[in-house]
Amino acid sequence: MSLKKKISMTVNGTLVNAEVEPRRHLVDFLREDLHLKGPHLGCEQGACGACTVKVDGQIIRGCLYLAVQADGCVVETVEGLTKSGVLADLQESFMRHNAMQCGFCSSGMLLAAAELVEKQPKASREEVREWISGNYCRCTGYHSIVDAIVDVLNARAKGQKIKPVTAHA
Amino acid sequence: MNKPADLKGLVLDPVTNDQRYIGNREPRHGARRLLEGQGTYIDDIQLPRMGHVVFWRSPVAHMKINKIHTEQASKMPGVLAVVDGVQMAKICKPWVATLGHLAGMKSAPQHALAVDRACWQGEPVVAVVAETRAQAEDALQLVDVEWEELPAVISMESALDPETPLIHSELGDNLCFTRSLDVGNVDEVFASADVVAEATFGFGRHTGVTLEPRCQIADYNPGERRLTVYHSQQAPHMMQDLYCRQFGLSESDVHVICKDVGGSFGIKVHAYPDDFATVGLAMMLERPVKFVADRLESFTSDIHAREHRIKGRIAANKAGDILAFEIDDLTGIGPYSMFPRTSAIEGNQVVNLVGGPYKHQNYRAHLNVVFQNKAPTCQYRGVGHPIACAVTEGLVDLAAQKLQMDPLEFRKRNVIPDDAYPCSGISGIKLEVLSHEQCLRTIEKMMDYSALRKEQAELRKKGIYRGIGFATLIELTNPSPAFYGVGGARIASQDGASVRLDPSGVVSVLVGVGEQGQGTEGIYAQIAADAVGVSINQVRIVTGDTDVTPYGGGTWASRGAGVGGEAVLLACQALQENILKLAGAILNRPVSELSVHRSHVLDKATGEQLLPFSEIGRIGYFRTDTLPAGFSADLMVTRHYTQKDYPFIFTNGVQASYVEVDPDTGFVKLLKHWAVEDCGRVINPMLVDEQVRGAIVQGIGGALFEECLYDDSGLLRNGSMADYLVPMANEMPDIEVAHVETPTQSSKLGAKGAGEAGTAGAPGAVQNAINDALAPFNASVFEQPITSEKILRALKKI
Ligand code: FES
Ligand code: FES
Numbered sequence: 003m004s005l006k007k008k009i010s011m012t013v014n015g016t017l018v019n020a021e022v023e024p025r026r027h028l029v030d031f032l033r034e035d036l037h038l039k040g041p042h043l044g045c046e047q048g049a050c051g052a053c054t055v056k057v058d059g060q061i062i063r064g065c066l067y068l069a070v071q072a073d074g075c076v077v078e079t080v081e082g083l084t085k086s087g088v089l090a091d092l093q094e095s096f097m098r099h100n101a102m103q104c105g106f107c108s109s110g111m112l113l114a115a116a117e118l119v120e121k122q123p124k125a126s127r128e129e130v131r132e133w134i135s136g137n138y139c140r141c142t143g144y145h146s147i148v149d150a151i152v153d154v155l156n157a158r159a160k161g162q163k164i165k166p167v168t169a170h171a
Numbered sequence: 172m173n174k175p176a177d178l179k180g181l182v183l184d185p186v187t188n189d190q191r192y193i194g195n196r197e198p199r200h201g202a203r204r205l206l207e208g209q210g211t212y213i214d215d216i217q218l219p220r221m222g223h224v225v226f227w228r229s230p231v232a233h234m235k236i237n238k239i240h241t242e243q244a245s246k247m248p249g250v251l252a253v254v255d256g257v258q259m260a261k262i263c264k265p266w267v268a269t270l271g272h273l274a275g276m277k278s279a280p281q282h283a284l285a286v287d288r289a290c291w292q293g294e295p296v297v298a299v300v301a302e303t304r305a306q307a308e309d310a311l312q313l314v315d316v317e318w319e320e321l322p323a324v325i326s327m328e329s330a331l332d333p334e335t336p337l338i339h340s341e342l343g344d345n346l347c348f349t350r351s352l353d354v355g356n357v358d359e360v361f362a363s364a365d366v367v368a369e370a371t372f373g374f375g376r377h378t379g380v381t382l383e384p385r386c387q388i389a390d391y392n393p394g395e396r397r398l399t400v401y402h403s404q405q406a407p408h409m410m411q412d413l414y415c416r417q418f419g420l421s422e423s424d425v426h427v428i429c430k431d432v433g434g435s436f437g438i439k440v441h442a443y444p445d446d447f448a449t450v451g452l453a454m455m456l457e458r459p460v461k462f463v464a465d466r467l468e469s470f471t472s473d474i475h476a477r478e479h480r481i482k483g484r485i486a487a488n489k490a491g492d493i494l495a496f497e498i499d500d501l502t503g504i505g506p507y508s509m510f511p512r513t514s515a516i517e518g519n520q521v522v523n524l525v526g527g528p529y530k531h532q533n534y535r536a537h538l539n540v541v542f543q544n545k546a547p548t549c550q551y552r553g554v555g556h557p558i559a560c561a562v563t564e565g566l567v568d569l570a571a572q573k574l575q576m577d578p579l580e581f582r583k584r585n586v587i588p589d590d591a592y593p594c595s596g597i598s599g600i601k602l603e604v605l606s607h608e609q610c611l612r613t614i615e616k617m618m619d620y621s622a623l624r625k626e627q628a629e630l631r632k633k634g635i636y637r638g639i640g641f642a643t644l645i646e647l648t649n650p651s652p653a654f655y656g657v658g659g660a661r662i663a664s665q666d667g668a669s670v671r672l673d674p675s676g677v678v679s680v681l682v683g684v685g686e687q688g689q690g691t692e693g694i695y696a697q698i699a700a701d702a703v704g705v706s707i708n709q710v711r712i713v714t715g716d717t718d719v720t721p722y723g724g725g726t727w728a729s730r731g732a733g734v735g736g737e738a739v740l741l742a743c744q745a746l747q748e749n750i751l752k753l754a755g756a757i758l759n760r761p762v763s764e765l766s767v768h769r770s771h772v773l774d775k776a777t778g779e780q781l782l783p784f785s786e787i788g789r790i791g792y793f794r795t796d797t798l799p800a801g802f803s804a805d806l807m808v809t810r811h812y813t814q815k816d817y818p819f820i821f822t823n824g825v826q827a828s829y830v831e832v833d834p835d836t837g838f839v840k841l842l843k844h845w846a847v848e849d850c851g852r853v854i855n856p857m858l859v860d861e862q863v864r865g866a867i868v869q870g871i872g873g874a875l876f877e878e879c880l881y882d883d884s885g886l887l888r889n890g891s892m893a894d895y896l897v898p899m900a901n902e903m904p905d906i907e908v909a910h911v912e913t914p915t916q917s918s919k920l921g922a923k924g925a926g927e928a929g930t931a932g933a934p935g936a937v938q939n940a941i942n943d944a945l946a947p948f949n950a951s952v953f954e955q956p957i958t959s960e961k962i963l964r965a966l967k968k969i
Contacts, residue, residue: 023305039215040208042433044382045466049892052382080208093206097198100857103865104688105205106382106433112206135901138892140382140434141688143864143929144900167198 383433683723729924
């Protein structure tokens, strides 16, 4: 079981060289070897979406993807996408709508939402619901998540920014 | 007191003298790190020398353990220990989960790892610890258990039959608990009533499916002889106490830390065999051990809930008055009552709550709680309420239908009127103050009821079958010691808060109730900011650490706002008094001339700013030499709160569901859901709204999709997220929420719980809506989850 393979990939902008067992999942590699906390493990069966990360610009389920498959790829997680600001308006909107409770689904939900915003900028409320139906949220009831995403779609369509949430003075 | 102009949206008078946040839609600032992937859940913690445990679990419902071979597994790479039940029992005592006030309740001793017998598929039998999880799982394949299958009790219906084998022969039968209640003249009333309706209601077992599975890290430091447990748990002090008792430690030896918890819903308020086994292993190995359930383990070993079969009937007169309810409840709880809260509570709640919103005077209930060889059941969000509500409201609709009365009118006529409180419900429950009439009026307007009925009638002509269903409900929150304390369980109903003014003027608040995503820390920040008189970004909340926070009960029975919030309010108001005392000493002026506003001490008469809090902090901590002799600057105070006026403070509310049923496919489409909830003072409407919605969606899950399915031999058939359906965004409706605020007089804050009523009401509302849609076909379904198949069967199409 200890036959290891050398891999290298860019994770959140940094080049990473590592040796991993071929059976190691990408999300385990990111979490346990690179100590990233963003992608979570909800089911390890591809059902819940909590492990969603980006590989070469596409969102994938980190629990169904082997680390060796990402050899030579660009991998981005919620941590990196937060730093680069890609998720900024979605994050503000999620804050504003309280579109998270325990937050365990949030990184996957945000990555799915970000792809929607990019690929279907005119999505209706129903289409938003449909799009995020690959991601379980057990806490919120989804309503506020849908509200938050719809707000971002509307703001972007009008060329507006989501105002950052600040404490009520 | 007048309401300040900037207190928008708040209906009630302010509770503090500088109120800006309580009552407002304040964002939870602590949530930002969760959105940035910076939360710290258990699996994010890696400790040096940490081992990983996996369990060999019983593959069948009931088995005798003959011999366990561990030699091969022990020799696998990275393996640190392979431990069986006999070895574990040497350091961890068994437990029996009963409560003194549930008269006659019994259960059998249960071990951290099964000894001699395993009683459900999924019960942990052998623990394998290795340096990595993968190594532990590799070695697990080589654990060889010689076992013999024993006859299993699967169906609760036949659990008490004389020919059914006994799960625990020493108990004499498979009955855990039984209770009967008979008030008024039930037989007479049913015999003479104008209308009697009855139905048999079925509820499938379901489970919580927290997105973060159950998990913990136990770390025993042999030098200090101190156990630290990082735990995804709702009640840290309760776990501290249990670890002490099962392992013979003292409280000072045990430290429980709960950081971010990825969903709990009652699933994480119980003590599981795996918890004790993980702690036992850490003590044996003298190194940290991590347990994270995988999803299959969650399905077979998290508590299940709500497997009930209830025969119910209702009596009413022609005028439209409900006269009586009668129920017979049978519920199956698995092989053991769950520790330490007990599995009898759910059925007991059903008995307490059926008929609860209504003013009838005759009630009979019978309850049998039986053992089975399936996963243990216990308290999951709403505990008994969804069942009681679906039964009550299903019967209420049947009676209204027979009387040809509008179901909303029928409810308006029969609920306990808003001016009748305080009073007792027919089962003996004490109701402080509720608002059924106002809630019914609110929902009628909100959903535009008459227009909806018109739309329904018109669509029906076109062959489109829509239904409207209501569920009126009561929910018990803010529990007093009457819940566990009197029964002998060491679960605190009081909670505490310590608040400190830091030298710079920042306010640190330490609270016994923790955060699981509800926004508990957010509302504590709101309360603290208002009660001390600072802005909310000057407040820091600390929870989830038994070494640090005041002793408390944690999160259960919707007590976070009502009990924890009150403790925070009392502590913060006391701190404000001490700030004023110190200011008086510094300024050499009587305290009566001073007041607090926005982080400053003011001259009460002129409003002139005299001292900023940072100056109070500076002098209070660093220049006490300048204070009068004997003056003590007490800038940290602790207050505790127990709700003692009533066994519980009841909340109430009403929900309505609008659905469309396709009579050809049996498919149900949820079109819309409305909820009116009265949780007393609303501290943050945005958080309450989403609590209500999340809870409704969990209730809808139980009503339409979720069920732990077992085969005839007691094997779980759907132990994965792909097979066990939970609601997804696409099939859920938009949910409109409105609030009525009837504060409880048992506290200053007036807050009641808000976390569970949504789950309590949704199954009844959805069931009634489906049956309303099916009414033209003279068909109805009372068997949850209401699947397409069951609908087609009711329509006699299959
Ligand atoms: S953990 Fe990958 S989809 Fe659930
Ligand atoms: S916020 Fe808890 S799972 Fe979505």
